[in-house]
Amino acid sequence: MRPLISLESLAKRYPKAGGGETTIFENLWLSVNKGEFVCIIGHSGCGKTTVLNSLAGLERPSEGVIIVDGKEITAPGLDRAMIFQGHALLPWKTVMGNVAFAVSSRWPKASREEVERKSQAVIDLVGLTGSERKRPAELSGGMKQRVGIARALSIEPKIMLMDEPFSALDALTRGSLQDEVRRICRETGQTVVMITHDVDEAMYLADKVVLMTNGPAAMVAEIVENPLPPDRDRTGMHKQPDYYALRNHLIDFLVTGSRTFRDHIPPKYDPMKPPLVRPGATSPGTMQREDALQAH
Amino acid sequence: MTTSLNARSAAISALIAIAVLLVWHLATQSTASGPALDPEYAKLVGATATTGKSAMPGPLDVGAKLIEHLSHPFYDKGPNDKGIGIQIGWSILRVAMGYGLAVLAAIPLGFLIGMSPVMSRALNPFIQLLKPVSPLAWMPLALYTIKDSSKSAIFVIFICSIWPMLINTAFGVASVRKEWLNVARTLEVGALRRAFSVILPTAAPTIVTGMRISIGIAWLVIVAAEMLVGGTGIGYFVWNEWNNLSITNVIIAILVIGVVGMALDQALARVAQAVTFPE
Numbered sequence: 303m304r305p306l307i308s309l310e311s312l313a314k315r316y317p318k319a320g321g322g323e324t325t326i327f328e329n330l331w332l333s334v335n336k337g338e339f340v341c342i343i344g345h346s347g348c349g350k351t352t353v354l355n356s357l358a359g360l361e362r363p364s365e366g367v368i369i370v371d372g373k374e375i376t377a378p379g380l381d382r383a384m385i386f387q388g389h390a391l392l393p394w395k396t397v398m399g400n401v402a403f404a405v406s407s408r409w410p411k412a413s414r415e416e417v418e419r420k421s422q423a424v425i426d427l428v429g430l431t432g433s434e435r436k437r438p439a440e441l442s443g444g445m446k447q448r449v450g451i452a453r454a455l456s457i458e459p460k461i462m463l464m465d466e467p468f469s470a471l472d473a474l475t476r477g478s479l480q481d482e483v484r485r486i487c488r489e490t491g492q493t494v495v496m497i498t499h500d501v502d503e504a505m506y507l508a509d510k511v512v513l514m515t516n517g518p519a520a521m522v523a524e525i526v527e528n529p530l531p532p533d534r535d536r537t538g539m540h541k542q543p544d545y546y547a548l549r550n551h552l553i554d555f556l557v558t559g560s561r562t563f564r565d566h567i568p569p570k571y572d573p574m575k576p577p578l579v580r581p582g583a584t585s586p587g588t589m590q591r592e593d594a595l596q597a598h
Numbered sequence: 599m600t601t602s603l604n605a606r607s608a609a610i611s612a613l614i615a616i617a618v619l620l621v622w623h624l625a626t627q628s629t630a631s632g633p634a635l636d637p638e639y640a641k642l643v644g645a646t647a648t649t650g651k652s653a654m655p656g657p658l659d660v661g662a663k664l665i666e667h668l669s670h671p672f673y674d675k676g677p678n679d680k681g682i683g684i685q686i687g688w689s690i691l692r693v694a695m696g697y698g699l700a701v702l703a704a705i706p707l708g709f710l711i712g713m714s715p716v717m718s719r720a721l722n723p724f725i726q727l728l729k730p731v732s733p734l735a736w737m738p739l740a741l742y743t744i745k746d747s748s749k750s751a752i753f754v755i756f757i758c759s760i761w762p763m764l765i766n767t768a769f770g771v772a773s774v775r776k777e778w779l780n781v782a783r784t785l786e787v788g789a790l791r792r793a794f795s796v797i798l799p800t801a802a803p804t805i806v807t808g809m810r811i812s813i814g815i816a817w818l819v820i821v822a823a824e825m826l827v828g829g830t831g832i833g834y835f836v837w838n839e840w841n842n843l844s845i846t847n848v849i850i851a852i853l854v855i856g857v858v859g860m861a862l863d864q865a866l867a868r869v870a871q872a873v874t875f876p877e
């Protein structure tokens with residue numbers, strides 16, 4: 303099956319202050335299948351946001367192409383919805399106004415009732431029924447982020463892109479929003495690429511976790527397949543047999559691997575096909591399954 | 599707390615007003631009953647002074663005259679004797695036209711400057727050069743080229759009220775948060791819709807602040823402009839009453855100018871409040 307998203311030989315360089323160039327990353331390859339929930343983790347500054355913004359079309363990569371559903375991406379589009387880290391709601395519009403703005407952009411010919419009805423449906427979906435007439439300033443951080451999610455969902459995108467969507471929230475709110483996002487994405491089969499710093503969040507939400515090494519010249523070290531069962535729940539997840547194997551694997555990478563990977567590149571490492579790894583009982587230790595990507 | 603604050607401030611305002619009126623009243627009284635005037639000087643200052651009455655009217659004179667004006671604001675007895683309502687109406691009309699034209703020019707131009715760094719740099723020297731020019735310096739040029747005194751006054755209003763609006767619009771448009779523009783980009787919002795539904799609401803508070811500064815300037819300038827061009831308007835009224843040596847009417851004109859200026863400012867303050875959004 304052809305992947306829905308395919309990043310091919312992506313590079314991003316910025317001119318250095320004293321002349322020359324800094325390479326944030328280069329020769330970066332990544333593919334995401336339809337319906338997959340992919341999390342990208344890596345240290346601050348490695349280029350995660352740059353990858354996501356390129357995918358959104360908000361930034362142009364210096365080299366390489368991004369293909370979504372068979373077409374090259376050169377500009378932002380309604381097939382990809384972005385959930386911004388700082389929610390980016392329009393403060394002069396109400397909750398309904400913010401969502402309706404997106405809906406009427408997606409369906410410019412829709413009648414007002416139609417727009418309102420579609421907006422109401424997603425507002426209900428994210429649990430904001432009753433707050434339609436409120437302005438963002440009257441909402442809590444969690445509610446604002448819910449509006450952001452509703453706005454993204456409302457345009458029925460092929461792909462949802464999230465840049466640390468919950469990092470500014472308290473643990474309790476974050477937890478309930480994670481539940482919400484996971485429920486919605488599972489129900490609708492939504493394809494998601496999400497950036498996070500939170501290992502537990504990645505373990506709960508992701509089907510695959512992309513590990514990025516430290517910048518500059520960051521690489522995709524490996525892609526970790528989530529061994530936890532699909533019907534996992536956030537609070538009971540730690541009782542799953544593979545929980546610690548996965549968690550230790552991710553934390554080991556963040557603590558040491560992200561830094562040392564560059565100096566100990568495995569002999570068979572191929573940037574076009576980063577190794578697919580599935581930690582846990584089903585395959586003790588690290589198992590290389592390079593052909594798994596193809597087989598998918 | 600707020601009510602008592604309001605009540606206290608209102609009480610102090612009233613006290614100040616009463617004190618001013620009282621001092622004014624006593625001061626004009628004492629002149630009237632003061633020592634006999636030097637006859638040479640009396641001849642110079644004219645009949646009002648020699649008949650024992652002060653040339654400087656007291657608050658009661660002004661009050662009486664004000665009531666007279668307000669009961670017949672719109673009479674018209676020839677070019678030099680029109681009701682104060684008609685005169686102020688002319689001034690408001692000229693300000694509305696000059697200011698309206700300035701709004702129509704400043705906002706689109708401000709959008710252009712705010713959205714395009716190139717245009718911003720290209721036009722900046724002209725703005726910086728023309729902005730500090732006194733409105734009255736434009737007057738001869740306007741009279742010479744336009745050859746119509748009323749239109750010249752409108753032009754002067756236009757040229758002096760355009761700058762704050764232009765600069766504020768450009769600034770407001772340029773400082774729209776990138777996040778919001780990115781939202782519009784990801785939703786494939788067209789240029790026109792983006793201008794009206796993202797940029798304009800964001801820049802509106804800044805634009806209205808510029809409009810408020812401009813209306814203040816326009817109202818300051820109209821009086822001076824009408825003194826120069828003559829004919830009609832509150833500025834001409836002041837000039838005419840000064841020539842008639844009617845200080846009472848001059849004081850009334852000052853009051854009326856103040857009240858209208860305040861009303862214009864408050865109207866725009868309301869607009870500012872309506873377009874301001876909490877973040």
Ligand SMILES: Nc1ncnc2c1ncn2[C@@H]1O[C@H](COP(=O)(O)OP(=O)(O)OP(=O)(O)O)[C@@H](O)[C@H]1O
Pocket residue numbers: 316317326344345346347348349350351352353517
């Ligand atoms: N306009 C720019 N000019 C120069 N360098 C830039 C620019 N924008 C980003 N960078 C650099 O690119 C690198 C990657 O930035 P990016 O925002 O993608 O990091 P990130 O992985 O998202 O970090 P974080 O986790 O902190 O959000 C950083 O080192 C940053 O300094």
Ligand SMILES: [Mg+2]
Pocket residue numbers: 350351352465
């Ligand atoms: Mg980032």
